[in-house]
Amino acid sequence: xxxxxxxxxALHQCHGGHMTAVVFIHGTGVREPAFSATxxxxxxxxxxxxxGLRIVPHYWGGTHGATLAAxxxxxxxAAGTTRGLAEAPAAGPxxxxxxxxxxxxxxxxxxAWAALYTxxxxxxxxxxxxxAEGAAERPPGSVPPAQKLQARLAALAAQGDAPAAELGxxxxxxxxxxxxxPLLASAAxxxxxxxxATVAARSLTARVTADALDADTPLVPVGDTRDAVTxxxxxxxxxxxxxTQRGVRSLLLRTxxxxxxxxxxxxxxxxxxxxxxxxxDVLRYLARGAAVRAGLRSLVExxxxxxxxxxxxxxxxxxxxxxxxxxxxxxxxxxxxxxxxPFLYESGSLPTLEHPAPLPPHVPHWLxxxxxxxxxSYLGAGLFxxxxxxxxxxxxxxxxxxxxAYWTNPVVYRHIVDHLP
Numbered sequence: 001x002x003x004x005x006x007x008x009x010a011l012h013q014c015h016g017g018h019m020t021a022v023v024f025i026h027g028t029g030v031r032e033p034a035f036s037a038t039x040x041x042x043x044x045x046x047x048x049x050x051x052g053l054r055i056v057p058h059y060w061g062g063t064h065g066a067t068l069a070a071x072x073x074x075x076x077x078a079a080g081t082t083r084g085l086a087e088a089p090a091a092g093p094x095x096x097x098x099x100x101x102x103x104x105x106x107x108x109x110x111x112a113w114a115a116l117y118t119x120x121x122x123x124x125x126x127x128x129x130x131x132a133e134g135a136a137e138r139p140p141g142s143v144p145p146a147q148k149l150q151a152r153l154a155a156l157a158a159q160g161d162a163p164a165a166e167l168g169x170x171x172x173x174x175x176x177x178x179x180x181x182p183l184l185a186s187a188a189x190x191x192x193x194x195x196x197a198t199v200a201a202r203s204l205t206a207r208v209t210a211d212a213l214d215a216d217t218p219l220v221p222v223g224d225t226r227d228a229v230t231x232x233x234x235x236x237x238x239x240x241x242x243x244t245q246r247g248v249r250s251l252l253l254r255t256x257x258x259x260x261x262x263x264x265x266x267x268x269x270x271x272x273x274x275x276x277x278x279x280x281d282v283l284r285y286l287a288r289g290a291a292v293r294a295g296l297r298s299l300v301e302x303x304x305x306x307x308x309x310x311x312x313x314x315x316x317x318x319x320x321x322x323x324x325x326x327x328x329x330x331x332x333x334x335x336x337x338x339x340x341x342p343f344l345y346e347s348g349s350l351p352t353l354e355h356p357a358p359l360p361p362h363v364p365h366w367l368x369x370x371x372x373x374x375x376x377s378y379l380g381a382g383l384f385x386x387x388x389x390x391x392x393x394x395x396x397x398x399x400x401x402x403x404x405a406y407w408t409n410p411v412v413y414r415h416i417v418d419h420l421p
Contacts, residue, residue: 018304018305018306019052019053019054020052020053020054020306020307020308020420020421021053021054021055021056021303021304021306021307021308022046022053022054022055022056022307022308022310022420023056023057023058023296023299023300023303023307023308023309023310023319024039024042024043024055024056024057024058024310024311024315025058025060025296025309025310025311025312025315025316025318025319026038026039026058026059026060026061026218026312026315027218027311027312027313027314027315027316027338028279028281028282028313028314029061029065029216029218029281030061030216030218031061031062031065032059032062034216034217034218034219035057035059035061035218036057037218037219038218038219038407039055039057039059041219041407041408042055042310042407043055043057045407045410045412045413046413046416046417048413049413049414049417050417050420053420056299056303058295058296058299058315060292060295060296060315060318061281063295064284064285064291064292064295065280065281065284066280066281066283066284067280068280109223109396110223110373110396110397110398111398113206113223113226113397113398114398114399116202116203116205116206116210117206117209117210117213117398117401118210120174120203120204120206120207120210121178121181121183121203123187123199123202123203124181124183124184124187124199124203125183127183127186127187127190127191127199128183128186128187130190144185144188145185145188145189145191145193145196146184146185146187146188146196148193148238149179149184149188149196149197149200149237149238150179150184152197152236152237152238153175153176153178153179153200153237154175154176154179156171156172156175156233156236156237157171157172157173157175157176157179158172159172160172163232163233163236164204164205164208164229164232164233166221166225166228166229167205167208167209167212167221167226167229168208168209168211168212168217168219169208170207170208170211170212171204171208174203174204174207174208174211175204177207178200178203178204178207184200187199193238193239194238194239194240196238197234197235197237197238197239198234198239200233200234200237201230201231201233201234201237201239202230204230204233205226205229205230205233209226209401213400213401213404217404218312218404218407219404219405219407219408220395220397220401220402220404220405220408221405221408222395222396222397222405222408222409223395223396223397224396225408226396226397281314282314285314285317285318286349286351289318289321289351292318293318293321293322293325296309296318296319296322297322297326297328300322300328300330300331301328301330303330304330305329305330305331305332306330306331306332306333306421307328307330307331307332308331308332308333308334308335308420308421309322309323309331309333309334309335310335310336310337310416311334311335311336311337311339312336312337312338312406312407313337313338313339313340313376313403314340315336316334316336316337316338316339316340316341317339317340317341317344317350319334319336320334320336320339320341320350320352320363320366321350321351321352321353323362323363323364324352324353324359324360324363325352327362328362329362331364332364332421333364333365333366333367333419333420333421334363334364334365334366334367335366335367335368335369335416335419336366336367336368336369337369337370337377337406337407337412338369338370338371338374338376338377338403338406339368339370339377339378339380340376340377340378341368341378341380342368342378342379342380342383342388343378345383346383355383358384358387359384359387363387365387365388365389365419366380366384366387366388366389367388367389367391367415367416367419368380368381368388368389368390368391369391369393369406369412369415369416370390370391370392370393371392371393371394371395371397371402371403371405371406372392372394373394373395373397373398373399373402374395374399374402374403375399375400375402375403376399376400376403377403389419391415393406393409393411393412393415394411395408395409
C-alpha cells in the first residue's frame with residue numbers, strides 16, 4: 001500500500017500538484033436526501049482506496065428532473081396484486097454449510113431472492129400449504145410453535161432498524177407485520193426452529209429490500225451484505241449460527257423463475273408507461289437535455305484538470321452526451337455504471353451522436369461498468385472499438401435491485417481507481 005500511495009503522489013505531481021476531481025452524476029429518479037447519501041457513499045468508496053481525490057457531486061435532479069405538474073393526473077390507478085403461492089413445489093437439494101456455491105447455485109439463489117422481493121411471504125405460503133396437507137396435531141395445552149418466534153420478532157422490532165441498517169429503514173415495521181401474519185402459525189407447524197427462524201429472516205430482508213425498491217432508493221446492498229444481514233437476523237430469531245444456509249430455500253426454486261419474471265415485467269411496465277419518476281427523467285432529458293448538458297459543462301469548465309466524469313444510469317448518458325457535443329479538455333476519463341448510452345446510440349436515440357458515426361477524437365477513454373443481471377446496463381466496446389473498456393461486476397442481486405447496487409459493491413471502486421488519471 002505504501003508504494004501504491006507513493007505512485008499516486010508522483011502521479012499528482014505530474015499534473016502540476018492538482019488533485020484528480022471526480023464529478024459524480026446521479027441517475028434517474030434520484031432526489032434529495034437520497035442524492036447526498038449516494039454521493040457520500042461514492043466519495044467514501046473512492047477515497048478509501050486513493051488519497052488526493054476531490055469528489056464533486058453534481059445534483060441535476062432538483063433543477064432538471066421531471067415533476068408531475070398536474071399532481072399525477074395522467075397516471076392510471078395502481079393495479080391490485082395477488083400474494084401467496086397456490087401450489088407447494090417439491091423440495092430440491094440443499095447446499096450444506098461451508099459448501100462453495102456453484103454457478104447454478106448463484107443463479108438459483110438470485111432467482112429465489114427475486115421471488116422473495118416480489119412476495120416476502122412466499123416461503124411462509126409454501127410451508128403453510130404443506131401444513132394444510134397434513135401436519136400432525138399438537139398435544140392439548142402445548143405452546144404453539146410460532147409463539148416463541150413472535151416474541152423474538154417483537155424484541156427485534158423494539159430495536160428499531162439498527163439490526164439491519166445496511167438494508168435501509170423498515171425492519172421494525174417488517175418484524176411487527178410478520179409477527180401478526182396469518183401464515184406464520186401454519187408455517188411453524190411444519191418447520192423446525194432453525195428453519196422457521198431462517199424463513200422469517202429471509203422474509204424480513206426481502207420485505208425491507210422490496211420497500212426500498214418501491215421507494216426507488218439508489219442504494220441496494222450487494223448479495224454478500226444481504227446474506228450477512230439475513231444470517232444475523234436469523235440468529236436473533238433463534239437459529240443456530242449459520243442457520244441461514246440454504247436449507248429451505250429450495251422450496252422456492254420451482255416458482256422463482258416465474259415470480260422473478262413477474263417482478264421484471266411489473267418494473268418494466270412502470271418504466272415504459274411513465275408511471276415511475278425515473279421514466280419521467282429519461283423522457284424529459286431526451287426531449288430537453290440541452291440545459292442539463294450545459295449545467296454539467298459549466299461545472300467542469302470551472303475545475304482544474306485532471307477531471308473524471310462518473311455517471312450512473314442516465315447520469316452516464318448525460319456525461320457521454322456532454323463530452324460528445326464539444327471538447328472538454330479537462331476531462332481525462334469517462335466512467336459509467338449501469339449505462340444505457342450504448343443502447344441509445346445503437347438504436348438511434350442518443351441525442352448527440354447517430355449510429356454509425358464514431359466517437360469524436362476529443363472524447364476521452366470510457367470505462368463502462370455493467371452487471372450482467374442489470375437489464376438497464378449495456379456494452380460499448382463492440383460499438384466503439386478501442387475507445388471503451390467494458391467491465392462486468394456482479395452484485396449478486398436480481399433486477400431491478402442490481403441496477404441500484406453498484407455503489408455498495410467494493411469491486412466497482414477498485415475498477416474505477418485502477419483507471420483514474
